[in-house]
Amino acid sequence: MIKAYWKRFCEVSGVDENTSYEAYAFGDDVLMADELAKLIQNGTKTATTSAFELYEDGDSIPRVGDYAIVLNGAGEPVCVIQNTRVYTMPYNQISSKHAYLEGEFDRSYRAWKKAHDAFFTAQYEECGKIFQEDALMLCEEFIKVFES
Numbered sequence: 001m002i003k004a005y006w007k008r009f010c011e012v013s014g015v016d017e018n019t020s021y022e023a024y025a026f027g028d029d030v031l032m033a034d035e036l037a038k039l040i041q042n043g044t045k046t047a048t049t050s051a052f053e054l055y056e057d058g059d060s061i062p063r064v065g066d067y068a069i070v071l072n073g074a075g076e077p078v079c080v081i082q083n084t085r086v087y088t089m090p091y092n093q094i095s096s097k098h099a100y101l102e103g104e105f106d107r108s109y110r111a112w113k114k115a116h117d118a119f120f121t122a123q124y125e126e127c128g129k130i131f132q133e134d135a136l137m138l139c140e141e142f143i144k145v146f147e148s
Helices: 002-013 030-041 095-103 109-124
Strands: 019-023 047-051 067-071 077-090 136-146
Touching: 002 019, 002 047, 002 067, 002 136, 030 077, 047 077, 047 095, 047 109, 095 109, 095 136
Parallel strands: 019 067
Antiparallel strands: 047 136, 067 077, 077 136
């Protein structure tokens, strides 16, 4: 299903089918994945944040120009995005603009931080680490380039 979706995107866009891409759902559960996929589909969510130090050896670090197929909570493709900006920054220095671009909740920095404090605390705990406010984050901005 994912490979067929990628092939359809490549046929429509003219992107070489051998171009690398990732396929993943945003969030940490089915409901969140569905909600975040809808926000990307309607153009509200155009950014995301991940913990840089939680990438493992062999994981590819996102770069400008990278493509990804966004999956819903059922693992079904909903659209293709492409990174337009990627940068690292300490968590406690992420801007309200970036929080707004993430498109979640009321789009305020306060709501973003509350949710992400909990999210990153849990992620770090799963890895046996302690989340710190100055943890290095990978911030990505993207555009939706395909939906069928």
